[in-house]
Amino acid sequence: MKNTNFTMVPNAFIRSPHLDPYEKTIWIYLKSRQGVNATSWPSHQTISKETSIGKSTVKRKINNLIEKGLLQSTQRFVGHEQTTNTYTVLFMPDEFLDSSPRFIASPPEFTSSYKEDTSQEDTFNNTPFTTGEKSWTNLQPERKITEKQREYLRDLIAESEDCSTNEADEYIDELMPLSQVEANELISEYWVELRKNNVYG
Incomplete structure (x- = not known):
């Protein structure tokens, strides 16, 4: 919450x-x-x-x-x-992330299936969470979270909170409704937290 x-x-x-x-x-x-x-x-x-x-x-x-x-x-x-x-x-493009040794961790692998509505104009030319050439695109504040976003957020929560994917799904249900932008922000925050935990153990 x-x-x-x-x-x-x-x-x-x-x-x-x-x-x-x-x-x-x-x-x-x-x-x-x-x-x-x-x-x-x-x-x-x-x-x-x-x-x-x-x-x-x-x-x-x-x-x-x-x-x-x-x-x-x-x-x-x-x-x-x-x-x-x-x-x-928006969350930070990779070039704004701290590149010091404590943040050296492999970024998540996005696939082309994460791209949304590519027929529309890409409103986020510098996307909030970019890894290489593949990224979330065309995130819309008024549109609800996508299935791909939910799946990725669920996996991040499960790993971060050391809980089952079912428990992570229940937690996401408690946060609903979530927009695409809100989901992306949560994904970003959980990813940064996991990177920090991986370094400091």
Whole structure:
């Protein structure tokens, strides 16, 4: 179950040398604001006020995060009028992961069957969880978790919690409904946790 009083942030993100303090702060802030669909829509002014970062810097750093594949921004309308953008926090592409020895672990092997709706435009050019040339694609906040995502999440939970796959399935049922983006975030978090446990035993 999610606890709205706390936000889980991967250690690899905090330690990444590829992001500056402003980018990390804004990414974490937006992650802390995301709701059930893994989205949030605070204005630049609100972000500036609650992070103590200048408004112009907020705009610039948000664009940086989008370019680096760590954030997705879409226009939001109320009636016919455009209002604040909707932000979806994405997990880190591999190049942002800490490459120090404690994180050397073989990444999971994805197969081409994990690709979703390839006939549609790939909205996540820099996907939230990428391994080589194969990745989750076209994740949609409004769409429910796919069977492939569920299978992979179940296996990660079973290994992480040292429980049976049936128990892992029951735990996933308790979390439902899950969107594709929420499922991907859980997969990312469990994978990072397993990598850490494999190193520290």
